Amino acid sequence: MVARTNFLGMVAAQAAMRDWSANHRQQVNVLGLVLIADRPGRLPRPLIDLQRTLEGATRNLWWLPWVESWTLGAVPSRENAPTKEVEALRLGLNAALKAAGKERQDA
Secondary structure (H helix, E strand, C coil), X not given: CEEECCHHHHHXXXXXXXXXXXXXXXXXXXXXXXXXXXXXXXXXXXXXXXXXXXXXXXXCEEEECCCXXXXXXXXXXXXXXXXXXXXXXXXXXXXXXXXXXXXXXXX
Protein backbone atom coordinates (compact mmCIF):
# COMPACT_ATOMS: atom_id res chain seq x y z
CA MET A 1 0.00 0.00 0.00
CA VAL A 2 1.24 3.53 -0.75
CA ALA A 3 0.14 6.90 0.68
CA ARG A 4 1.26 10.52 0.74
CA THR A 5 2.14 11.97 4.13
CA ASN A 6 -0.63 14.54 4.20
CA PHE A 7 -3.71 14.11 6.40
CA LEU A 8 -5.99 12.87 3.61
CA GLY A 9 -3.44 10.39 2.30
CA MET A 10 -2.70 8.90 5.70
CA VAL A 11 -6.36 8.73 6.74
CA ALA A 12 -7.17 7.02 3.41
CA ALA A 13 -4.38 4.50 4.08
CA GLN A 14 -5.76 3.91 7.56
CA ALA A 15 -9.26 3.28 6.14
CA ALA A 16 -7.88 0.97 3.44
CA MET A 17 -5.96 -1.00 6.06
CA ARG A 18 -9.08 -1.35 8.21
CA ASP A 19 -11.07 -2.55 5.18
CA TRP A 20 -8.33 -5.02 4.27
CA SER A 21 -8.16 -6.35 7.81
CA ALA A 22 -11.93 -6.77 8.08
CA ASN A 23 -12.74 -8.01 4.58
CA HIS A 24 -9.75 -9.08 2.53
CA ARG A 25 -7.07 -10.49 4.82
CA GLN A 26 -7.58 -14.04 3.51
CA GLN A 27 -7.43 -13.06 -0.19
CA VAL A 28 -4.85 -10.25 -0.24
CA ASN A 29 -1.44 -10.13 1.42
CA VAL A 30 -0.44 -6.57 2.31
CA LEU A 31 3.34 -6.50 2.69
CA GLY A 32 3.42 -3.05 4.24
CA LEU A 33 2.89 0.64 3.73
CA VAL A 34 5.09 3.09 1.82
CA LEU A 35 4.69 6.70 2.94
CA ILE A 36 5.86 9.31 0.43
CA ALA A 37 6.54 12.79 1.78
CA ASP A 38 4.17 15.39 0.35
CA ARG A 39 6.43 18.30 1.34
CA PRO A 40 9.98 18.89 2.50
CA GLY A 41 10.81 18.93 6.20
CA ARG A 42 9.36 17.27 9.25
CA LEU A 43 5.75 16.27 9.67
CA PRO A 44 3.62 18.28 12.09
CA ARG A 45 2.91 16.56 15.44
CA PRO A 46 -0.66 15.39 14.51
CA LEU A 47 0.70 13.67 11.40
CA ILE A 48 3.58 12.09 13.33
CA ASP A 49 0.97 10.65 15.70
CA LEU A 50 -1.04 9.35 12.73
CA GLN A 51 2.13 7.84 11.24
CA ARG A 52 2.76 6.00 14.52
CA THR A 53 -0.79 4.65 14.42
CA LEU A 54 -0.18 3.41 10.88
CA GLU A 55 3.12 1.81 11.92
CA GLY A 56 1.23 -0.21 14.52
CA ALA A 57 -1.33 -1.36 11.96
CA THR A 58 1.04 -2.82 9.37
CA ARG A 59 3.89 -5.30 9.37
CA ASN A 60 6.26 -2.96 7.57
CA LEU A 61 6.41 0.76 7.02
CA TRP A 62 8.81 2.41 4.61
CA TRP A 63 9.29 6.12 4.06
CA LEU A 64 10.40 8.00 0.96
CA PRO A 65 11.43 11.64 1.37
CA TRP A 66 10.34 14.68 -0.59
CA VAL A 67 11.69 14.73 -4.15
CA GLU A 68 11.18 18.11 -5.79
CA SER A 69 11.50 16.80 -9.35
CA TRP A 70 8.66 14.32 -8.80
CA THR A 71 6.37 17.18 -7.78
CA LEU A 72 7.26 18.97 -11.01
CA GLY A 73 6.23 15.97 -13.10
CA ALA A 74 9.40 13.90 -13.41
CA VAL A 75 8.81 10.17 -13.55
CA PRO A 76 10.51 8.46 -10.60
CA SER A 77 13.65 6.69 -11.80
CA ARG A 78 17.00 5.45 -10.53
CA GLU A 79 18.54 8.75 -11.54
CA ASN A 80 16.20 10.99 -9.52
CA ALA A 81 15.26 8.70 -6.62
CA PRO A 82 16.76 8.94 -3.12
CA THR A 83 19.25 6.07 -3.25
CA LYS A 84 19.44 5.16 0.44
CA GLU A 85 15.67 5.09 0.99
CA VAL A 86 14.93 3.24 -2.25
CA GLU A 87 17.51 0.60 -1.36
CA ALA A 88 15.93 0.20 2.11
CA LEU A 89 12.53 -0.17 0.44
CA ARG A 90 13.88 -2.73 -2.06
CA LEU A 91 15.49 -4.81 0.68
CA GLY A 92 12.43 -4.53 2.91
CA LEU A 93 10.05 -5.60 0.15
CA ASN A 94 12.25 -8.55 -0.74
CA ALA A 95 12.32 -9.64 2.91
CA ALA A 96 8.55 -9.17 3.22
CA LEU A 97 7.93 -11.22 0.05
CA LYS A 98 10.19 -13.98 1.36
CA ALA A 99 8.40 -14.00 4.73
CA ALA A 100 4.99 -14.06 3.02
CA GLY A 101 6.07 -17.04 0.92
CA LYS A 102 7.28 -18.87 4.03
CA GLU A 103 3.99 -18.16 5.82
CA ARG A 104 2.07 -19.67 2.89
CA GLN A 105 4.26 -22.77 2.93
CA ASP A 106 3.77 -23.19 6.68
CA ALA A 107 -0.02 -22.78 6.45
